[in-house]
Amino acid sequence: DGGITQSPKYLFRKEGQNVTLSCEQNLNHDAMYWYRQDPGQGLRLIYYSQIVNDFQKGDIAEGYSVSREKKESFPLTVTSAQKNPTAFYLCASTQGPTVEPQHFGDGTRLSIL
């Protein structure tokens, strides 16, 4: 079955540590996205990539970094510069025209130790 796999499901970060969240899709989608969701809130866009080796900042990119070396993979690194990283992180992908909905992974919950 085609879909988006996010790992790990739960992640804990120590002070001053960088952590990387994995997102892999086998839907052959060109565009991939990372969102952050805080409790009781909507999703906010962190970074997105519409093609391999290219990505753009979203609305809340500070303290995060991404790479897009392969079409199927779009890992997100939460750096030590992100002072409030505790949140639910969702990865999504889509293909082409506006009519296509974004497909989402099951998310990663990141907490501070």
Next chain:
Amino acid sequence: AQKITQTQPGMFVQEKEAVTLDCTYDTSDQSYGLFWYKQPSSGEMIFLIYQGSYDEQNATEGRYSLNFQKARKSANLVISASQLGDSAMYFCAMRGDFGNEKLTFGTGTRLTIIP
């Protein structure tokens, strides 16, 4: 800039009744898409229904329909014959025209179905 407004933080509805979840939007794009997603307590985002800005008919998907009023910039979700499994967060989202394909989400409505 695009903006989505959902003014109902929470709603309680009796099982088997119909429910309308409100969504208004703002955009300067001529062509855009409107989406509704359901998020159960487990966290995954489930796509429910889509409406294109040039679609003349309201979208329907099973028990879900979208009441699209372009002049009023509203895209309300209607769930008919609600079920206990409909209890979840519901998000309205918009995607803009070519070159502006980012999804902008509203803050969501928490729907609780009462037996």
